[in-house]
Amino acid sequence: MKRPHWTTGNGIELLENGEEYFPAVFAAIESATQEVLIETFILFEDKIGLALREVLIAAARRGVRVDVTVDGFGSPELSESFVTGLTEAGVRLHVFDPPPKLSRRLKPFRRLHRKIVVVDGTIGFIGGINFSADHLIDFGPEAKQDYAVSVRGPVVSQLRRATQEILATATATAGRRWWPPRGGLPEEPGVQALPAQAGHAKAVVVTRDNHRHRDDIERMYRLALHAARREVIIANAYFFPGFLLLRSMQRAARRGVKVHLVLQGQPDIPWARWAARMVYDQLMRAGVYIHEYCERPMHGKVALVDDAWATVGSSNLDPLSLSLNLEANLIVEDRGFNRALRDKLQPLMQTQCRLLKLEETNAHRWWWRLGVGAMVFHVMRHFPRWLARLPRQVQPVKPVAETPVVVPAPQRPAEAWQWHAEKRLSKETAE
Structure with missing residues (x-):
């Protein structure tokens, strides 16, 4: 294992459940001026997913570069209207290792299970909370107990680097492994390569x-x-x-x-x-x-x-x-x-x-x-x-348009509730 690169001067705030996490993330995206990077295992088309969609569309329309990466197993179906609104505004939606249409639910191994948000290279979020309403108390008895953190300071650059390495595969040539080419990825204009100190915590992303x-x-x-x-x-x-x-x-x-x-x-x-x-x-x-x-x-x-x-x-x-x-x-x-x-x-x-x-x-x-x-x-x-000894195939990151993730949306409200409930139930054992 390569020795972790610890950073000092970080400000870290604990966030409990969706009630604290989602408002903090949405506020950061609303204030973005340069870049928004998101990785999530699950993105559901419920009230949280729809709220995220709105702030991302608004950010993209004001010129912010927005990249969202979801897992092909954790988020196997999004409606055409949900995706179109994002992509037409300029949001780049990627799918990690999307399964073929005939084996949509048969690839539960080696998934992108991370939950990371980085805004303008200055504030980051990491934890176990997906973008779904089951992280809110009002979801009911099945609402999840979970935690995340809001991070400012030099360690945010490590979060950003981690998301960039995943995005590098979206444009990598065929046969290249998922890590980025030597020399690193180009910096976006206006994004701080090393954020200023914001506290006293010592931290590292592993x-x-x-x-x-x-x-x-x-x-x-x-x-x-x-x-x-x-x-x-x-x-x-x-x-x-x-x-x-x-x-x-x-x-x-x-x-x-x-x-x-x-x-x-x-x-x-x-x-x-x-x-x-x-x-x-x-x-x-x-x-x-x-x-x-x-x-x-x-x-x-x-x-x-x-x-x-x-x-x-x-x-x-x-x-x-x-x-x-x-x-x-x-x-x-x-x-x-x-x-x-x-x-x-x-x-x-x-x-x-x-x-x-x-x-x-x-x-x-x-x-x-x-x-x-x-x-x-x-x-x-x-x-x-045993699985790890099998040949490690390249796990691609593809634009959403090139995957079987997009499906026709249900027409009537009753059908929509049933459709989203079925999606939610299908994920209960995956997480």
Whole structure:
């Protein structure tokens, strides 16, 4: 792993759920004068997607260069009218690795799972929040609990660079890998190559891909666990780490560190729960505390260690995120930000979670459940590595017009609600 390039002088603000995230992002886009760069796994054509569309169209019409990249699996269908309004205004909408029409939903591996926004090279956003209404409390019981950050300062240049590397493939020649050509990408006029200092936080953007940075995010977690002396809190939506990360958590707990995991109380896949419960046994016997979040679906991907280290990003601690998907996390060393994240997670653990007891994880286990659970555990643990050994085909980024993403929009309002509901349901297990 290439040594991460830490930057100092950053201002970082924690944003909880869509109520804080969407207004901040939309306000930044409304003030843009030069450039807007967006990457997202999911863009739904609901009230959030429509609101984003309006601010992007307005930005493009006043001369701002706007590039939006969505994932071909996470955002498989957008209506013709939705896309046309964007492209006619000058927004450049790209699709990462769009599947062929006949296999639209058969490419769930090696996806663009990152959520990044960069405006004018001076302010950036990164976290786990997609552009969809299910990140708002008024969505109902299925509204997601999630986190992101607003960033100013030199580290914004790293966010911008990450998005540029993806966009480079939109114009790369056939057969070129997805990383950009040597010499880098040209700077846009008026965009700051290195933003001015805006605070005191030390930060770095860490990515995961299938070429040069295959385990960077996992390794940063392990280094933080190794250095932990007092406390670790990890809140993660999909938790099924590999042996090395599990061992790091166990070792930290055994040397007296209070390791708390905040995980989903209602996992999406029942058979995966059997394997996860076997992981719970190992961790809890080492002294790790496991809290099941029961209020709403947990979608966060955040962690803190002691008083200064923290991370917020798109990476789950599961095989897809750690071994296959393109992910991005911000690592922060700052006492103020660490305290802000702890102030959000501790009340959540105390009032909205259930602390598991060891006897709950191994009670009523029949021999056949142990056998099936062990099989699932080992298959899920090794499956991503098996896939990673397959030839790594070039994953293209194409203009939306050259993909099967655009579909006819439903005509009547009732049909529209049903259409968007079906799209939303089809994504529940993908995230």
